[in-house]
Amino acid sequence: MVRHRTPARRGSCAWKTAVLLLALAVPPSAQAQLMPGLDLPTTSLPGLPSGAIQGRLPPPLSLPDAPGLANRVLQQARAVRLTALIRDNPAIIDVDDRGAPVVRGEVLAVSPSPEALVRLETGGFRVRSRTAFEGLGLDLVVLAIPAGLSAREAVRRVRAIDPEGEYDFNHIYSAAGAAEAPGAPASGDGGAAARVGLIDGGVDTRHPALRNVRIEQRGFAPGGVQPRAHGLAVASLLAGSQGRFQGSAPGASLYVADVYGSTPAGGSAAALAAALGWMAQSKVGVINVSLVGPPNLTLQAAVRAMVARGHLIVAAVGNDGPAAPPLYPAAYPGVIAVTAVDSRRRLLPEAGRPPRIDFAAPGADMAAPGADGGFVAVRGTSFAAPIVAGRLARNLPTPDPASAARATALLARDAQDLGAKGPDARFGKGLVGFELATRPATVAARGVLTHP
Template sequence: MPGTAPRWIRRWAIATTIILASPAMAQLLGGGGGRIGNAVGGLTSGLAGGLTGQGVGNGPLTRAIVTPLDNLGGMLSSTAPGDLLSLRRERLRALVQDNRRVLDADDAGAPIRRDEIVGLGLTPEALAKAKSAGFTLARTETVDNFGLTLSVLAPPKGKAARKAIEALRRLDPAGSYTLDYVYEPARAPLAPIAGPAVGGGDAGAGVAIGLIDGGIGNHPAFANAHIEQRGFAGDPKPSGHGTAVASLMVGDVGAFHGVLPGASLLAADVYGGSASNGSAVAIVRAMGWLAERRVRVVNISLVGPPNPLLEAGIKALQAKGILVVAAVGNDGPAAPPQYPASYPGVIAVTGVDAKGQALIEAGKPLHLDFAAPGADMVGAVPGGGWERVRGTSFAAPLVTASLARLGSVDRLAATARPGRGRIGRGIVCGDCGTAPQKVGAK
């Protein structure tokens, strides 16, 4: 049937969905040495045994075999872009279905927080109109440093938020209302990982980098790092995605070297170990904290649709002179442009392999600034060990750390070199990734 994904794509989608479809698996695992423990019940189930790298953890892979993602590029080379788009739709549908108590979907299938409509800077008159129409004010939040007041409204009983929002817009045409969209780590939802999170104290002195992602787990690569971690969806909980991204920026142990080991990293966990988190509200609250801490540049390897709240947060960071780097996503060029990478002024990053070829699965944003290594390299696994990583999620932090080190986009652009495919102004930090063989990863 036209538009139907090939059999291997469907099987791979089912397998990764069954075992949580998390970026820890969908982008982090790839060397064949990783295992997850007790993966049951869908996308948000916990991992009792933990994600493992080279001999770390003790849980067996219980329900499916995952295609090594570092080998995925060869298979994707013969796959039509529409097949990746179909896989994306299946993944998002599964995310919503497995989290029906807290998630819903908008009319385009994008995941949103159920029964939540966010009003930006609403007047007392607007709130009174909403209440008279059957809406309930669930809570009011003020985003520090941004001057943003958020009113979270619950729709009238029995009416979905995606439908009720139109009634609010008719009642208050001058107001700004949005659904609370859920953003994912550039391929799939996030699963928690057993073990403690790293950091939580003073980030130390020096160049300050901000990270909005899943939580960072303990690893020898962070022994001398200055990391402060704060949760915006409950307490920080380690994740494969956040740990790998952080290691590429500030990790340093043995043969593995991040781009800027001496930097301070302020990490905002917007998931708290649950794929149903990662909402626009949590992300913008995290942005406010990073602005307060005066970071120089913020890495966001998360993707999703545009919305006024996220855009307001991006503009507020930019108004304070803070640079934002974002991954373009890994759902192929047929997928819609992803945000925040597609917002004006955000530095949009794609990935390349060791030969300088743009990754076949890379998304197509409204603009593209740079490419960096996004394959044929390793990242840290919570608890210790390494795994091959692949995707634009892991190219973005190389650009972020390089930008923090060099101090300006122009200086970064001066280091860019040619590559193949759609790579923006060129490949930067081309030698930054650590090859698997250097750390004994298979």
């Protein structure tokens, strides 16, 4: 049984409200696009000749801003979820200048100079931890801020003390998966030779779908590795296999970095950077990140270093709607940004539209392994990204810039062109792995998967 946590339920309800509002407000032709499979009944009135009341009724309701309404509600769904997280954990979660959640009492510094650290300590800041990422050439310092200082004021102070340094909040990143009520993929090859990384929640390795998968897990947040439904679903879509369900690279070796642990402040920028450092040290070629959040200097530096060394980072674009601002790490240069389509090859209306899309993959009308040993229905760009990552991992087991470029080109060559001819802003280089979407009814999916 999939358990629903309160913040997840609020976010899921808000998303469902968006769909309901669209169903009521959008004209029938638009409903057919936004609500696939919804057949509205028609009613005829016997005894009234055609045109009998023509001219007596007001013109049909027109809502030209229906897409704008959907975008606002989708963004509100995320805001409700994050607001609940902040409200329920005031002792450990603060906000940045835009209201995004951050770890309270901490500021991140990227490779600060010794002189800068002396000035910062004189200003009341204290080094809480220091981690050298040898594989990335970075030094991450977590600074504890003076008592009584908000994160916003602390960041302003450290930037004033060292204007040349790179300082930022310790932002918190959330999963890019949504929920859907439940309703034979083609066989993959080459998965057993692949190695792929996953930055997410922990994975329950006892699930039958992962029986033949070698998994190495490491925790990067307080509480260590804590299995989560989201991590299990994404891991299985990467490398799992069970009956009619098959992941993108079945049998691939998985390196799982749990960045959530047992704390509500899990998913921090510091944890993501540390996880990337481990992936670099382990020489994992492709890393899937189905998490989204705001831009962050620490995460940006880690991503830039990974890309320069020939790693491919595959990230979901998020589910805040096409009008939402770009979400990260998908929006960083060099990251493979993945959007999602439904069973009719249409973009999900909630999928983000960053400046660049690289590939599309199935992310709705599909099932994934669930925490009870069975399957659940899933929806969201979270579940499209691992399909792309698994395919790329088949041709990039270890990092190498030239091989990374070839792996991406091979995937683009085999992708199905959708939308405008050639690469475009909606589907990128094309649709990948459409045949891998396992329909919920074929595996008796029970329940839904919501935001962890």
